[in-house]
Amino acid sequence: PRLESKLQVLCDLPYSMEIYIRGGDPLLLEFIRLRGKIAHQRPAEMHETLARVTHVISQGGAMLASEALAAGLPHLMLPLHRETELNATLVLRSAAGRSIDPAASAPQFKAGLDAFVADVELERRTLDLARLLSERPLPDAGDELLSALARWAPRQESAAPRTAPQ
Numbered sequence: 001p002r003l004e005s006k007l008q009v010l011c012d013l014p015y016s017m018e019i020y021i022r023g024g025d026p027l028l029l030e031f032i033r034l035r036g037k038i039a040h041q042r043p044a045e046m047h048e049t050l051a052r053v054t055h056v057i058s059q060g061g062a063m064l065a066s067e068a069l070a071a072g073l074p075h076l077m078l079p080l081h082r083e084t085e086l087n088a089t090l091v092l093r094s095a096a097g098r099s100i101d102p103a104a105s106a107p108q109f110k111a112g113l114d115a116f117v118a119d120v121e122l123e124r125r126t127l128d129l130a131r132l133l134s135e136r137p138l139p140d141a142g143d144e145l146l147s148a149l150a151r152w153a154p155r156q157e158s159a160a161p162r163t164a165p166q
Contacts, residue, residue, distance in 0.1 A: 004028070005106040006078075009113065010057075011035035018053065020044055055117060059102070060084035060091070069096050072130030074123055076116045078102040096126040 003021070010017060011032060019032050020040040032039035046067050050056070056068040060077035065087045068075040075097035077088040091097040098119075100112040116122070 002103070002106070006109050007032065009106055009110045011037055013113075013117075015117075018044060018049055054123075057113075060087045060099075062087050065091055065097075069094065069126070070130060070133065072127040074098075074116065074119070074126045076100065076113065094129060095122070096129055098122070 007019070007028065010019070012035075016037070018038040018040060020043055021028065022043075024039070024041075029039040029041065046064070050067060050071040050073060053073065055076065056064065056073050057076045058064050058068075058078070060075075060079045061084060065075060065077070069091065075091055077084065077091060077097060077099045078101075079085040079088045079099060080102050088097070088099040092099055098112065098116050100109060104112065
């Protein structure tokens with residue numbers, strides 16, 4: 001909703017920026033480029049892009065929300081449907097981002113965007129959370145899962161076979 005007005009606000013900001021719009025109109029992408037921003041014609045390589053940016057703005061897809069969190073980047077979400085609303089709720093609960101109503105007017109969007117970019121405490125919390133996640137051995141992490149399976153498998157082989165209930 002009101003994508004053009006939000007892009008106008010974004011392009012008026014004095015920051016370098018990379019923008020991808022799925023199915024973006026070529027004229028819209030050219031507008032972004034003429035404003036000195038990078039307009040991707042296809043999805044960017046996120047591992048490269050996230051290394052270059054300080055903040056993430058998106059509709060709140062699960063993959064990008066996870067990647068931004070793991071990279072320690074504050075995430076501003078404009079959730080467009082139920083899945084992205086749930087993702088935004090999870091990011092907000094973790095104190096790693098903010099959410100703006102996608103139907104917000106351009107002045108409302110600019111006010112929310114300004115607050116998001118100026119929130120140095122949000123940047124610190126997000127980076128701290130990413131560090132915590134990277135250092136914490138999660139039970140479902142790949143290596144931990146394989147070790148747990150190896151410990152579990154021999155016990156199962158030695159256990160008496162179970163019969164299914166009749």
